[in-house]
Amino acid sequence: MxxxxxxxxxxxxxxxxxxxxxxxxxxxxxPLPVKVFGALFVLGFLxxxxxxxxxxxxxxxxGQWYDVRDLGVGVGALxxxxxxxxxxxxxxxxxxxxxxxxxxxxxxxxWLIIGPWLERRAIAKFQVRMGPNRNGPFGLFxxxxxxxxxxxxxxIIPRGADKILYFIPPVFIFVPALLGWAVVPWAPEMTYTxxxxxxxxxxxxxxxxxxxxxxxxxxxxxxxxxxxxxxxVAMMVSYEIPISLSLLSVAMLTSSMRxxxxxxxxxxxxxxxxxxxxxxxxAFLFSSTAEINRTPNDIGEAESEIVxxxxxxxxxxxxxxxxxxxxxNAILVGALMSTFFLGGYTxxxxxxxxxxxxxxxxxxxxxxxxxxxxxxTLPRFRLDQLMGFAWKFLIPISMVQVFVVAIQASVLAxxxxxxxxxxxxxxxxxxxxxILLVRLWASRMSVSTIQQATKPILTQVVGGLxxxxxxxxxx
Amino acid sequence: MIPxxxxxxxxxxxxxxxxxxxxxxxxxxxxxxxxxxxxxxVLMGVELMLNAVNxxxxxxxxxxxxxxxxxxxxxxHAFVVFVLTVAAAEAAVALALAVLVYRRRExxxxxxxxxxxx
Amino acid sequence: MxxxxxLLAFLILSGITVTSALLVFVARNLMxxxxxxxxxFLGMAGLFMTLSADxxxxxxxxxxxxxxxxxxxxxxxxxxxxxxxxxxxxYVIPALMxxxxxxxxxxxxxxxxxWAEHSGDALKAADFERTVPVIGDLLLGRYVLAxxxxxxxxxxxxxxxxLLVQDRDGGDATGEAQ
Numbered sequence: 001m002x003x004x005x006x007x008x009x010x011x012x013x014x015x016x017x018x019x020x021x022x023x024x025x026x027x028x029x030x031p032l033p034v035k036v037f038g039a040l041f042v043l044g045f046l047x048x049x050x051x052x053x054x055x056x057x058x059x060x061x062x063g064q065w066y067d068v069r070d071l072g073v074g075v076g077a078l079x080x081x082x083x084x085x086x087x088x089x090x091x092x093x094x095x096x097x098x099x100x101x102x103x104x105x106x107x108x109x110x111w112l113i114i115g116p117w118l119e120r121r122a123i124a125k126f127q128v129r130m131g132p133n134r135n136g137p138f139g140l141f142x143x144x145x146x147x148x149x150x151x152x153x154x155x156i157i158p159r160g161a162d163k164i165l166y167f168i169p170p171v172f173i174f175v176p177a178l179l180g181w182a183v184v185p186w187a188p189e190m191t192y193t194x195x196x197x198x199x200x201x202x203x204x205x206x207x208x209x210x211x212x213x214x215x216x217x218x219x220x221x222x223x224x225x226x227x228x229x230x231x232x233v234a235m236m237v238s239y240e241i242p243i244s245l246s247l248l249s250v251a252m253l254t255s256s257m258r259x260x261x262x263x264x265x266x267x268x269x270x271x272x273x274x275x276x277x278x279x280x281x282x283a284f285l286f287s288s289t290a291e292i293n294r295t296p297n298d299i300g301e302a303e304s305e306i307v308x309x310x311x312x313x314x315x316x317x318x319x320x321x322x323x324x325x326x327x328x329n330a331i332l333v334g335a336l337m338s339t340f341f342l343g344g345y346t347x348x349x350x351x352x353x354x355x356x357x358x359x360x361x362x363x364x365x366x367x368x369x370x371x372x373x374x375x376x377t378l379p380r381f382r383l384d385q386l387m388g389f390a391w392k393f394l395i396p397i398s399m400v401q402v403f404v405v406a407i408q409a410s411v412l413a414x415x416x417x418x419x420x421x422x423x424x425x426x427x428x429x430x431x432x433x434x435i436l437l438v439r440l441w442a443s444r445m446s447v448s449t450i451q452q453a454t455k456p457i458l459t460q461v462v463g464g465l466x467x468x469x470x471x472x473x474x475x
Numbered sequence: 476m477i478p479x480x481x482x483x484x485x486x487x488x489x490x491x492x493x494x495x496x497x498x499x500x501x502x503x504x505x506x507x508x509x510x511x512x513x514x515x516x517v518l519m520g521v522e523l524m525l526n527a528v529n530x531x532x533x534x535x536x537x538x539x540x541x542x543x544x545x546x547x548x549x550x551x552h553a554f555v556v557f558v559l560t561v562a563a564a565e566a567a568v569a570l571a572l573a574v575l576v577y578r579r580r581e582x583x584x585x586x587x588x589x590x591x592x593x
Numbered sequence: 594m595x596x597x598x599x600l601l602a603f604l605i606l607s608g609i610t611v612t613s614a615l616l617v618f619v620a621r622n623l624m625x626x627x628x629x630x631x632x633x634f635l636g637m638a639g640l641f642m643t644l645s646a647d648x649x650x651x652x653x654x655x656x657x658x659x660x661x662x663x664x665x666x667x668x669x670x671x672x673x674x675x676x677x678x679x680x681x682x683x684y685v686i687p688a689l690m691x692x693x694x695x696x697x698x699x700x701x702x703x704x705x706x707x708w709a710e711h712s713g714d715a716l717k718a719a720d721f722e723r724t725v726p727v728i729g730d731l732l733l734g735r736y737v738l739a740x741x742x743x744x745x746x747x748x749x750x751x752x753x754x755x756l757l758v759q760d761r762d763g764g765d766a767t768g769e770a771q
Contacts, residue, residue: 090598200651207659488603494703496607502696503614509688533644553731560743564750566661570668571754
């Protein structure tokens with residue numbers, strides 16, 4: 001379409017399609033200050049990395065406090081210095097805790113401004129429209145304006161709501177969203193707490209959110225809220241099992257539940273876990289979208305069925321907190337996905353040149369854009385389809401995968417130096433097993449559902465469960 | 476705050492403190508399990524008692540390596556894992572029973588589930 | 594011996610645990626009682642952390658605060674509005690006496706016994722470095738029979754729960770019970 005001048009197109013719609021955004025076109029059409037600023041930014045980034053590379057090659061950055069590749073080293077040096085000065089242990093501990101908390105909070109806070117903007121702009125590009133472009137450069141301040149609008153809204157407490165329990169969930173749901181960051185390694189020394197049970201910690205923390213969702217739905221005294229809460233809880237409880245099983249296979253293969261050791265394993269063997277365990281990666285990603293209520297699986301707040309799900313009755317900033325938690329959870333899942341399956345802060349040796357946290361951030365952004373892509377592409381599943389997918393499809397295949405991985409882990413423990421051959425054979429075995437199982441299972445499980453679900457059945461009881469019942473035994 | 480800090484330094488958390496907390500929680504669990512009418516509330520009391528027992532086991536496991544633990548200092552932890560397992564199974568069955576009782580008798584009030592009374 | 598931060602953590606966590614356990618008894622609404630119960634579980638997990646039992650603490654959060662409480666919520670939801678109070682039965686006074694007696698007995702034993710004397714010098718707190726591999730070895734080594742029995746027990750409990758609540762008549766399956 002680019003050969004056609006935009007102004008000659010007949011209708012605005014066609015003109016928009018003619019001006020379909022491409023990277024090259026965006027670069028060409030950008031105003032001059034943006035071009036200059038972008039060029040300066042890129043040049044500065046390249047110069048910074050060249051400087052780092054120079055110093056690294058020179059061998060001067062051996063874990064000193066000024067090593068910008070690993071900010072944790074600086075904090076460690078600071079706390080060591082404070083201990084030398086005779087500062088009480090509490091103050092030392094508090095210092096590192098405050099630094100860590102500030103890091104997490106500022107990351108999530110900045111993300112709450114950039115994330116919605118990015119998502120809306122990206123979806124707008126998918127749907128060939130503009131997206132938010134009024135507030136600030138490229139509409140970047142749209143999220144700020146939204147936040148201010150939300151804060152100014154009246155706080156309405158529904159009549160008959162449980163006054164105490166109504167106010168707890170918006171705060172309580174933040175706890176898992178922030179606590180999950182505690183174990184994510186950003187660089188070798190840059191982990192807030194490198195727990196020995198990190199994998200289990202992430203699962204346990206994500207299971208805490210279920211309760212907040214349920215309390216929110218129950219305390220609102222609204223049928224839509226309760227429906228959304230029941231749906232969400234049923235779905236989250238179901239999808240925790242595939243997550244646990246897929247993470248179990250990762251932990252067995254790396255023989256560690258420490259996240260930094262999982263990353264070190266992948267960096268050691270120069271392979272990403274997604275290559276060795278493709279089905280586990282898929283199960284984790286899909287179940288995570290269900291767990292954090294993102295769009296292919298956002299059955300708990302399906303706005304075309306139940307108004308806003310479990311936070312229908314939350315007005316103003318309290319509803320905003322729920323949305324904020326969803327955004328924060330999206331990048332948390334991105335970080336966990338990158339750590340477990342995409343190599344974490346390592347990038348085949350690139351982490352000695354570029355700071356590890358930038359690599360991890362890039363991977364998080366990639367996973368997030370993948371989520372946005374899913375949202376723009378896929379329709380919403382029905383609740384019984386989702387539950388059936390978890391129980392009949394993901395969990396059995398994950399269990400088979402766990403058994404196979406157990407054999408592979410014991411093989412791995414007996415081989416002295418597992419090289420390309422062993423890991424490659426693992427990857428090929430797992431991939432072929434996955435393809436075989438998926439095809440087999442799909443041919444067994446899916447035919448009858450598709451044939452019978454064509455009858456329109458009125459959904460009467462909680463979230464379509466009655467409909468599922470009817471499908472199973474047609475009258 | 477300043478005069479308190481040396482006092483805090485002298486104190487130390489010992490086995491007896493954990494046992495006190497555990498005893499208190501166990502007592503509260505007993506009270507809840509005995510005094511509540513609702514079946515779910517009774518189950519809450521039982522869970523609290525199990526929690527208190529776990530705390531006791533873990534405290535002994537940490538503070539008393541002189542007790543005959545042999546070559547397994549973490550045997551208490553393994554025991555707690557079994558207690559957790561049994562607690563999960565018990566909760567599932569007990570709640571299923573509560574639901575069943577509600578379906579049959581239209582109530583979960585344990586005082587009114589009196590089929591065995593003469 | 595212990596750092597003030599540790600002491601403070603112990604005090605706060607035990608305060609949270611005991612207070613919210615008391616509030617489970619006091620609360621009039623069953624959902625409020627459930628919320629306090631979860632708080633008590635979380636405080637208990639914190640106490641496990643202070644005992645350097647990290648694996649057990651995380652398992653406690655996962656099983657109690659994450660799963661059993663959700664089960665209880667579902668059980669509360671499946672019962673009608675009228676039976677969602679947290680009332681006491683006729684046995685309050687005997688129950689209070691029994692609970693106070695047990696708690697007092699445990700406290701008496703805990704305070705009066707000279708633990709250091711009975712266990713020698715080794716009553717020093719042992720801080721375990723890595724608990725997970727040791728527990729794993731124990732579970733699949735020395736206690737493997739108990740482990741298998743526990744797994745069979747879980748399976749039977751699962752089957753039993755499903756069999757108990759499933760609708761025998763096959764008539765009006767509302768699906769709520771699943």
